[in-house]
Amino acid sequence: MSLKDASRRRFMKGALTGIPAVTIGSGVSLTASADEPPQQLTDYQPAFFESAEWDFIIAACDRLIPGTGPGPGALETNVPIFIDRQMEGGFGHAADWYMKGPFPDDVPALFGHQIPLTPREMYREGIAAVNDFCQNRHDVAFAALDDAARDQVLTQLQDGEIEMASMRGSYFFDMLLQNTKEGYFADPIHGGNKHMASWKFIGFPGARASYREWVDQHNVEYPLGPVSLNGERG
Amino acid sequence: MARTESPVDVVLVGFGWTSAIMGMELTDAGLNVLALERGEDRDTVPDFAYPKMADELTYGVRYKLMQRPAKSTLTVRHNVGDMAVPYRHLGSFLPGDGVGGAGTHWNGHTWRPQPQELRLKSYVEENFGADIIPDEMTIQDFGVSYDELEPFFDYFEKVAGISGKAGNLNGEIQEGGNPFEGWRSDEYPMPPLARTYNDTLFADVARSEGYHPFPLPAANASVAYTNPYGMQLGPCNFCGFCERYGCLNYSKSSPQTCILGALKRRENFSYRTQSEVLRVELDSDGERAIGVTYIDPEGNEVFQPADLVILGAYSLHNVHLMLVSGIGTPYNPETGDGVVGKNYAYQMNGGSSLYFRDKEFNPFIGAGGNGEVINDFGVEQIDFAQEGFIGGSYINAAMTNGQPIRNMPLRAGAPSWGEGWKQAVQETYGHVMSIGSHGSNMSYRDCYLDLDPNYTDDHGRPLMRMTFDWKANDVRMTQFMKQKIDTLSKALGPDDYRLSFKDFDTRYDVRPYQTTHNVGGAIMGTDPSSSALNRYLQSWDVHNVFVMGASAFPQNLQYNPTGLVGALAYWSAKAIREQYLPNPGPLVQA
Numbered sequence: 001m002s003l004k005d006a007s008r009r010r011f012m013k014g015a016l017t018g019i020p021a022v023t024i025g026s027g028v029s030l031t032a033s034a035d036e037p038p039q040q041l042t043d044y045q046p047a048f049f050e051s052a053e054w055d056f057i058i059a060a061c062d063r064l065i066p067g068t069g070p071g072p073g074a075l076e077t078n079v080p081i082f083i084d085r086q087m088e089g090g091f092g093h094a095a096d097w098y099m100k101g102p103f104p105d106d107v108p109a110l111f112g113h114q115i116p117l118t119p120r121e122m123y124r125e126g127i128a129a130v131n132d133f134c135q136n137r138h139d140v141a142f143a144a145l146d147d148a149a150r151d152q153v154l155t156q157l158q159d160g161e162i163e164m165a166s167m168r169g170s171y172f173f174d175m176l177l178q179n180t181k182e183g184y185f186a187d188p189i190h191g192g193n194k195h196m197a198s199w200k201f202i203g204f205p206g207a208r209a210s211y212r213e214w215v216d217q218h219n220v221e222y223p224l225g226p227v228s229l230n231g232e233r234g
Numbered sequence: 235m236a237r238t239e240s241p242v243d244v245v246l247v248g249f250g251w252t253s254a255i256m257g258m259e260l261t262d263a264g265l266n267v268l269a270l271e272r273g274e275d276r277d278t279v280p281d282f283a284y285p286k287m288a289d290e291l292t293y294g295v296r297y298k299l300m301q302r303p304a305k306s307t308l309t310v311r312h313n314v315g316d317m318a319v320p321y322r323h324l325g326s327f328l329p330g331d332g333v334g335g336a337g338t339h340w341n342g343h344t345w346r347p348q349p350q351e352l353r354l355k356s357y358v359e360e361n362f363g364a365d366i367i368p369d370e371m372t373i374q375d376f377g378v379s380y381d382e383l384e385p386f387f388d389y390f391e392k393v394a395g396i397s398g399k400a401g402n403l404n405g406e407i408q409e410g411g412n413p414f415e416g417w418r419s420d421e422y423p424m425p426p427l428a429r430t431y432n433d434t435l436f437a438d439v440a441r442s443e444g445y446h447p448f449p450l451p452a453a454n455a456s457v458a459y460t461n462p463y464g465m466q467l468g469p470c471n472f473c474g475f476c477e478r479y480g481c482l483n484y485s486k487s488s489p490q491t492c493i494l495g496a497l498k499r500r501e502n503f504s505y506r507t508q509s510e511v512l513r514v515e516l517d518s519d520g521e522r523a524i525g526v527t528y529i530d531p532e533g534n535e536v537f538q539p540a541d542l543v544i545l546g547a548y549s550l551h552n553v554h555l556m557l558v559s560g561i562g563t564p565y566n567p568e569t570g571d572g573v574v575g576k577n578y579a580y581q582m583n584g585g586s587s588l589y590f591r592d593k594e595f596n597p598f599i600g601a602g603g604n605g606e607v608i609n610d611f612g613v614e615q616i617d618f619a620q621e622g623f624i625g626g627s628y629i630n631a632a633m634t635n636g637q638p639i640r641n642m643p644l645r646a647g648a649p650s651w652g653e654g655w656k657q658a659v660q661e662t663y664g665h666v667m668s669i670g671s672h673g674s675n676m677s678y679r680d681c682y683l684d685l686d687p688n689y690t691d692d693h694g695r696p697l698m699r700m701t702f703d704w705k706a707n708d709v710r711m712t713q714f715m716k717q718k719i720d721t722l723s724k725a726l727g728p729d730d731y732r733l734s735f736k737d738f739d740t741r742y743d744v745r746p747y748q749t750t751h752n753v754g755g756a757i758m759g760t761d762p763s764s765s766a767l768n769r770y771l772q773s774w775d776v777h778n779v780f781v782m783g784a785s786a787f788p789q790n791l792q793y794n795p796t797g798l799v800g801a802l803a804y805w806s807a808k809a810i811r812e813q814y815l816p817n818p819g820p821l822v823q824a
Contacts, residue, residue: 069653070660091296098303098322102688110743111310113322151652158650177651185638186291202663204598204638207288209473209482211599218431222596229285 082183082192126172248547250335252782259807272510273332282480341602342453345793349380390800398451436631452603453487476602553755584735597636605632627673
């Protein structure tokens, strides 16, 4: 759904039903949901990831940002959906990147991306390599490991201990972690951060983008919840 | 076979700040002016309209308004003997794209250089002796003085609409401004922005340490304002989506908000977008430009005849166009001969991240140019002979945004993932302020730009190659600033703080964003054997080519470049109008 459609629908809905004015003194903040409710992760059919890959993504996201402890986890905020959608867009295809060769070997990491793989190809090769590693060490795929073993494998991946044919394993980990955090904190319009749960957790007001009268209210917590690009109000 | 368009008097390559300025000045002079912009057309509405700008992923992380390396990039290496590799995705610096260029998505820190910085080599020699300049350091004077540029700084500040407080009005030091700045003929056109919490904490501590804090000069309107062209700016609402975003509020100074509305009304001005200039065409003896060749939106090659060619693309692209067009002699780092590509420099920055358990900073309440500064360790304040380096920094506490994907500073030792990461995020978000040093970067014999032998763009042109690394002189400078910021950080009394400064083993890393202040490569000066441009930004070799932008800086300032870039454009425009047009030819005899 484009933003333009969303705002037109919102306008028409308002025109038909009338938007109730805030009752002065009620003390209750009204919230609103987006026109299109977020998808359920359990119902989602990935467009890019194949079944075994999807199992890995869900299991890895669940450990990178688990549901335990303070704040929401990656699964309840639909981070895997975000990553799948990113794979289908320009990012997954490295559409904006310079991808012409030659690609010399062993370029130091501080020169950035220096392999011929797009992010889609990195995920495909990286997931297969981690699953192979788990099969060899543990006789099961990554997703079948318990939490402690998953954390151990992710740490090994982060530390560069899992070999891959076309890239450093740590480079794949860095991209997976970065994309997981992106899905957690990005506007819900991109598929993750369901119901702006990560923003509510940290106190980020999202797309409000107007604070003139708050600039000189020093050391006072901002009182309003977040808003999103498609009109959700938390 | 290339199509040929009707001739124009002036063709402007690129359509950001400098071409917008040149467009106003040269249409004023009655010339027929055309701008060619390789990117898309952009304006506040619809391109920067609320709420779509408030999208960190699209604009802040995926760089929707920036140059796409797939279409245009360069290669990078550390040393002369190395093979350079392409800058395949954006990181360290973010050249702009589209109408407005980087002027749409900057933060808006708008400075004048110190008078000493414009004649740095002479200043060093006169005060400390030529022998303190390391052999490999190739600093030079700009060839134009602060006094000559002062009216143009003043005018650019009035056009852009800068919020700030003067510290030196005609030699009289003013309370609340920067007491160390060069003289100003007038106050800033707008008062400083309202102060955020971090500003006031930093200002109090800086003052108690005996320093001289003042508000950062900001290209974000603090009040309602109309500029000399009749363009209106409304007060900034601290939306927290400034750098990397177009302004949704007509508050940030940009070509769109300050110039283009006026320029587009002029009948003798036109512009074409998605029109990428491939090269400047020269006449048979290579002494005069006859126009430019560009690719139109349908992919056709077009020859655009013009009497005057003004390169107003991003600094790196100006140098690339000179190299692929054969304007001036390419620089050779082995012999030191040649000038085009010489003296590429960057910016030496560092910082401290301070965590206060009990303070609420609301970091999402931010403006691009919000910040408090001290200039007590500027280039002009430091005894280079005693300290063992040439250079300086301003030190500031800024708070531009709280966008959580990119702005999530955690305490030292915090886990990068897992439950521990979530705990660290909860503990620190909103409770961190920063202090930064923004420092000069000298130029060196082996830091330069030339054409890459291995990689090409879609048009078959060689990519430009950047050879650059950090040097000991500049690391000594930033380590000096580290000591000062360490003291200031302690004095602020945080629960915890973390310093991040380059050290002697730090190599240039293209991945993390540092700054889009790439300078040099087409430097101005007083002598054609050591500079590509004369003091009016005119090519020494091809007199009807003028080259705008920070590519003209012989080394980098301690400040952000745009104030000087704007002033130099007006300075050059005046020379074109008053000297060149009546008598076309070299404005300075070699």
